[in-house]
Amino acid sequence: MSAEIVIALLAATVQSGTPILFATLGEILSEKSGVLNLGVEGVMILGALVGFVVARHSGNPLLGFVAAGLVGSAATAVHGAVCLWFQGNQVVSGLALTIFGVGLANYLGTAYIGTPAPGFSPVPLPGLSELPVIGTIFFNHDPLVYVSYLVPPLLWLFLHATRYGLGLRAAGEYPGAAVAAGLDVVAYRWLGVVGGGFFMGLGGAYLSLAYTHLWTSNLTAGRGWIAVALVIFAFWRPGRAVFGAYLFGGIMALQLRLQASGAQVPSSILLMLPYALTVFVLVLSSWRKGSSDEPAALGVNVAPVD
């Protein structure tokens, strides 16, 4: 492969990693507050549909993008109600949310299949896009990619440099102590769940507004599950999530380019790569568990206190 193709591959890597990145960051926020959300896939696809529908009817893709985030929050609020108010099992509730979300989006979206809607197109960033190599890889994308660059540092700052972030982490690490310190643990968990859902919705909308400008059933195609696995790979750290999301995006982009450049490898093997990597990543991260930032009370419900 020539240098030009490698640069094109890396640029495609950033683009195909972006929806996974949004979703992974959302899941990190949720899990940091102590709530496991396996509904990412369902929330993403609802976000993808709503983003598309709003953009189509309003003619404004930005409005669609924001609406997708809000719908993501609304969908995860169902999960929040089950786990935070009714002390329901987080695993079961999350799985239900995925099945429900995928089914509902496919049902409601049938009428929109094959219809056009406005979306985001690449906008080279002035100055930065002219940098050699880096410019093409990172600064020659649609605006939503640039938004995704801002989220990990902001999320890190929120979690580690603000009072609310500290409270949210306390709710996920040691809710008993947080309650004793006078923090409203349930409120912080709500923040984590609903805030996380917002980013999952954005990740879905990226698929229908920027990656393609189309809606179809099963548009997310398992990306939500990859995000769940990536949270573990990322050791619950936003910075590592960027690395993980691009690693997956890169593998997805690579296998198609390997075929295009005439590699004599059966396509079935190449298409398997992202999923084989998922298994590999999970094995690797459980082996190195010591350095992980896994919240101690992840998946453990807390009783609301008055």
Added chain:
Amino acid sequence: MRIVKAVLTLFLALWAGSAVAADKEFKVGFIYVSPVGDAGWSYSHDLGRQAIEALDGVTTSYVEAVPEGPDSERVMTNMARKDFDIVVATSFGYMDPMLKVAKQFPKTVFLHCSGFKTAENMGNFFGRMYQARYLSGMVAGAMTKSNTIGYVAAFPIPEVIRGINAFTLGVRAVNPKATVRVVWTKTWYDPATEKEAGKSLLDVGADVVAQHQDSPGPQEAAQEKGVYSIGYNSDMSAFAPKAHLTAPVWNWKVYYTKVIDEVRKGTWKAGAVWPGMAEGIVDLAPFGPMVPKELQDKVNAEKARIIAGEQKIFVGPIKDQSGAVKLAAGAVASDEELLGMTWFVDGVIGTTK
């Protein structure tokens, strides 16, 4: 979970049934594998359905996005029970379920598209799409400047491979230096993956991209890069007006109108039919404004030769990728050879695995 599934099943069955009109009209039911709005395969069949709906005394109904397998069997049974005269199923995976249902309802005529099994009351039909593929290949071969053409392919089955081969023969007929690079997505409708596959071909230097899937993803990729594309199934120019050169398209109306007429008159016989361009079942979509007049004339002349039966496309000498002669000089590939094609012709870069 079982109860939920049972309730859903019941609901689906009732819903499928309620779509049926009453009275003694001639009733034709269609089963599609994808939603009709896909601009692709199911959409092209639905255009045919709409054409026969307009006929006197014919009512039609359809159920879309029916998964292949047991679900489709239930939908077909339901239609047969509702006294449909003809049940049409338009995906390969409906073949065995249809065979089963056809045996249970001997009075109903069953028609299956793209398979190979028939029964006394079950016919099989398809179209010689490779003829239109060849013509679209000529357009691509003449329009490429880089001599690299990309082909976003669905699944490595004979139908798709035959299409790629016919396309490549068309490319090579006008441009012997050009090669066709193939990327498999193993999808029929996944716009995100198919667009990405299109982009990967553009990255390795392709300046015309053709496709087999139903989504206009590859068309979008070509338009964004400012190069050309060849659609499939139906005219996809709406999705990429600046890129879309032409598209090999289906015109099922021709077949459906004919078969309904035969069934109503009682002259219909079960069997396999494989009509082509001469019957009008496959065609080429209108050329985009960027296709020069001389090229249009050249392609149209070749089209006339196909219709007249002078151009059979798979005519020897044809070599495979390794250079071995697969079809001796002057020999014409038989339908069996075409239907079982599992090798790429010389000029294709990629594997059939």
